Amino acid sequence: MAITTIRKRVLASAAAAVLALTVAACGSGGGGGSTTVDGKTTLVWNMWSGSTAEVDAWNHLSGMVTAKHPDLALEFQTSSFNDYWTKLAAQASGGDAGCILGVQSYRAPSISELLVPLDDMLTGAGIDAADFDPSIWQALQVDGQQLAVPYDFGPLIMFYNADRFREAGVPVPTTSWTVQDFLSAAQSLTTGGKHGFAAYPTIDSVIPWSLSLEDTTPLGPDGELDLTQEGFVKAVQWYADLVTKLGVAPQVVATSDATPALNSFIAGDAAMVVDGPWQLVNVMDQAQFEVGVAPIPAGPSGSHSQVAGSGFGISQTCPDPDKALAAIAVLTGPEGSSTSPSRGARSRPAPRSRKRGSARSSRARRKACRRRSRTGCPHRPPRTTPRSRSCSSSTAWKR
Amino acid sequence: MTVSAPAPPTTPVAEPGGSGHRRDGRAALGFLAPSTSGFLLFTLIPLVGSLVISFFAWPVLGRRRFVGLDNFVELLTDPIFHRVMLNTLVFVLVYVPLNVVVSLGLALWISPRIRGRGLYRLLFFIPTVTPMIANALVWRLLYQPGGPIDQGFQAVFGMPSPNFLGDNRWAMAAVILMSVWQGFGYNMLVFSAGLDAIPQSLHEAASIDGAGPLRRFWSVTLPMLSPSMFFAMIMTLITSFQVFVQPYALTAGGPGVATETMVLHLYREGFVQFDLGTASTIGWFLFMIIMLVTALQFLGQKRWVHYDD
Structure with missing residues (x-):
C-alpha cells in the first residue's frame, strides 16, 4: 500500500511540476x-x-x-x-x-x-x-x-520602370510632369497584356491624387473623416476610372497581399506605381529593370503628396x-x-x-509639407477619428 | 518501508458508505488530471475569462472599463456586423450542403471495388492535409485577372472571366468553391468508411426484392449511412461557422466586407483594432449560435438518423 501511495504521490508531483513549468513558460521573459x-x-x-x-x-x-x-x-x-x-x-x-x-x-x-x-x-x-x-x-x-x-x-512618390518607357519610346517622367503626361504615358505603356499603372484598392491611395487634382483631403474642417465631400468623390472616381474606364491599370482584387500594386510593378506587369520612398530598398533589391522615381504628376492644383x-x-x-x-x-x-x-x-x-x-523629390516634399501645415495633416488622424473598418485590411503599405 | 501483507479475502463491502468507491474516485481523478488540467487551463478558464472581458471596454493597451452589455448592444446595432453575420450564414448554408454532396458523390463513386480505389482516396484526401494557406495562395493565382481561369475564359468564350476576387457578387462564391475543394476530403473518408460498413447482404436482399439502383440508394444506402452523415454534418457545420483561414488568406475579407466572416471580424477587432471587449463579444455570439444549431441538430436527428441495432 505504501509503495503505491508513494508512486502516486511522485506521479502527482511530477504532473504538477510539468504543469507548473508549462505555465511558467507562458509567462517567462519579462x-x-x-x-x-x-x-x-x-x-x-x-x-x-x-x-x-x-x-x-x-x-x-x-x-x-x-x-x-x-x-x-x-x-x-x-x-x-x-x-x-x-x-x-x-x-x-x-x-x-x-x-x-x-x-x-x-x-x-x-x-x-x-x-x-x-x-x-x-x-x-x-x-x-x-x-x-x-x-x-x-x-x-x-x-x-x-x-x-x-x-x-x-511623401508618396511615383516609381517607374525606365526600361519600359525606353522600349515604348515614351518620355520618362520629369519633376514637372503633369497628370496629362501621366495619362498619355500610361495609355502608351498599356499593351500586350501589360499595364501602364498599378492601383492600390485602398482609399488612402487616392489622397495624393485628390490633393493634386481637386485640392481636397479626405478630412473635413474639424479633422473628422469626410470621404463623401465633392472633391474627394471626384478624385476617387478618377482613380477608379484608371482601371474601369481607361483600362491603364489592371483590375484590383481583394487580397491578403499587403502591397499588391508594388508587387505587380516589381514583376514588370505595371510600368508605374505610387508608393513610399521606404520601399526603394525593396524595389532596388527585387526589380530586374532600371527603376526611376518621380513626384506625383501635377494636376490643376499642382503636385502634392501625402507624408508619412x-x-x-x-x-x-x-x-x-x-x-x-x-x-x-x-x-x-x-x-x-x-x-x-x-x-x-x-x-x-x-x-x-x-x-x-x-x-x-524635394519639390513634392515641400508642397506636401506646406499642404500638411495648412490642413492639419491628413496622415495623423486625431484619436477621435471613427475607425475606418473597411479599409483596415490593407493599409500596410503606408508606413 | 512497510509492506503490508495482502489482506485476507473478506466478504464484500465491510465498510458502509463504500470508501472503496471513494478511493477509486481519487485514482480516477489522478488519471483525469492531465486532460482536466488541460481543459481547465486552455478551454474553460479562457472561456470564462472571455465572458468577463466581453462586459468590458478592454483595449490591449490602456485603461479597462466596465461597460455592461454595451458591447453586445453595439454589435447588434452595427450594420457591418449584420453583414458579417449574413456572410457567415451564407457561407454555412452554401458550403455545408455542397461539401456533403461532393464528398458523398465521390465516396459513392469509389465505393465499388473499382481499380485504383486506394489511389483515388489518397488523391481526394490530399487537399485536406495540405496547408490551407498554401492552397489559398495557389487559388489566388488561379482566380486573379490574367490567371489561368481568366485565360481559359478568353480562349473558350472570347471574353474575360468575372473578377472573382474583386467583385462583390463573386468573392464569396470564390471563397466557398475553394473551401469545398479544400474540405471535402475528410467527409469523403468518413462516408467511404460508412459505405464499406454496410453489409452486402442488405443490397443483395433488396435486389432480389426487385429494387433498382436508385431505390437501393434511397432505401438502403442512405438510411444505413445516416449516422456517418449526422457526424459529418455536425462537424462541418461547426467548422464552417468558424471559417477563418480561407477568407483571411484569399481576400482578407474584401472587397469591402463582402467575405468578412465572424471569426475574421473577431480577429480584426481583437488583434488589429486591439479591442478585446468587442472581440470577446463576437466570440460569445458565435459560441451561442453554434450551440443553438448543434442542439437543434441533435433534436432533429431522431427523424432521420437510423442507428442500426
Missing part, C-alpha cells in the same frame, strides 16, 4: 528588454522590416551603436510591418516589449501608452529638434509630447531609458545615416542638413 552582463548592456530593439536587405541595414546600424558606445549592444528583433503591431501589443500587455521601439507616425497615437515622453531627456542625449524637419518631428508627438525621434520621412515617416521611441518598461536614448541618438543621427547601407532609400534620417542625396 525584464523589459534589457540585460546587463559585465557592464555591457544589451537592449532589445523591436522594429519591422520587409526584406533581408532591410534587416541587414538595421543590423549594420546596430553595429554602429556599439562602435560609438562600447558598453551598449542592441538585439534586433523584427517582424513584418502588419505583424509588428500585433506582436508589439501582445508583448506590451505581457510587460515584455523591447527597450527601443519602431514608431510610425500614423500609428503613434495608438501606442502612445507604451512610450516614454522624451521631451525632458532629449537635450541630455544631444538630440536637437531643430535638426529635423518640423512636420515629421511633430508627427511623432501625441498630445504635445515627443514620443519618438524620426529616422525617415517621405517613422522614428524610434522608448518603452515604458525599459529600465535604462537614458542608454536607450543614447542608442537612438546614434540610429537617427548624422553618423548613422551617412554610412547607412540602405543606399539612401529610407531617406534616413530626417535632419534638414541632409536633404541632398535623398531619393525623394
